[in-house]
Amino acid sequence: MLTTDKFRQSARVAINDSQLQTAIQRATSRANEGRETMMDETTNRAALRQQARDARLRGLRDLPELLEQAEAAIQAMGGKVLWALDTAEANKHVLNICRQHKLKRGVKSKSMVTEEIQLLSALKTAGIEMIETDLGEFIVQVSGDHPSHITMPVMHLTKERIRDVLMEKDGMPYAETAEDITAYARQRLRQAYLEADFGVTGGNFIIAETGHVITVTNEGNGRLTTTIPPVHIAIVGIEKIIPTWADFITLVQLLTRSATGQRLSVYVNAINAPSPAIDGAQHFYLILLDNGRSDIYASEYVESLACIRCGACLNTCPVYQSIGGHVYDSVYPGPIGSIITPLLYGKKNASPLPFASSLCGACKSACPVDINIPDMLLRLRQDLQAEQGNLWRIGMAGFGFGIRHPLLYRTGVALAKRLTSKNTLPRPFQGWTDERDFPGFAQQTFRDWWQKHHK
């Protein structure tokens, strides 16, 4: 559970961490510049954005039918589709597949959903080894850290820090340049693909008309993960469905421009079936994960499901730029994470997040599908305040009881005088007075004065 105290404490640490500040500053400004350059290049930026938004909203509008269409297409091609209501069921499906095919060693390409279901820890408990193959995720795994960004998992680390981590924890020889570090990881991971008996991926989109699961990557690890091992398991959130290939053409242009400042990423993989005769896996499974998405779908926050996880709103957010991703204490940090996290994990468990925004609107401007993030953050604040309103009513009822009982009232006033004598509030309300004065209770109350002067 993320409390306001915990959020503030971690934010203070992050703001005072000069290495972290350098890393965030470098990465976000590079990403923002790249995005702007690439978006400016499009012939009609506003129209393309509207087209992308329409594609996502049509996908959401027809979500149940499109998912069934994709399921039928995959099954017709010899793949298997499994539905997972929650984290436990998704992990159970993966473990069942591992048991059925006697799988012991896997490789995984980058996927936020597998972070969400904590797949690695479920596999480890079952004695199954899994190696991350995305360079950033590999560094996260070696260092025992967590990703701090949707698309740049180690954006919180400088090159020098990454070198130190790999030398200390993975036995890497001294490496001077980023290219040397990459060459080490490449060498190290190449063997893992050859030894793996299954590969796990996420999916950026599922195209309903043919059932293709699309992965958009730059390192080629996604392609190796899906083609070398005999079993491929894709785990994808149900909201990733889009109706047609034409929609994909629109969305992929905006995804790569917004995420990495590229016209198109180096690899785009589309898989809807086992294909051992060509270069694919012998068995293909798609696990469709709900894990709270149906509840969001049925709520006023349905628009948040249109997110294509490009990370642009994180890069442009002044709060994220100041504190980085770990302070959000969630797989999904930044502005969109401040909406998704309370909705997926319960508003009370992430109550500071909707307030971690200046509501400047930079996130909405940067979002390639024009999600109204500030509006949803405001609505979440109202929801949380309405819940706290109940606390206010309970407090007032307690006060009413107190003033009807003189002894209790006098004790309460004496206590309040002591606790507020320094113009601050005591725990657990002290956060409010960290930045403000609280006018303390009068040391001499009217009642005291009256008794003294009108005996």
Ligand code: SF4
């Ligand atoms: S909310 Fe928009 S900008 Fe943020 S990650 Fe999702 S698609 Fe990208």
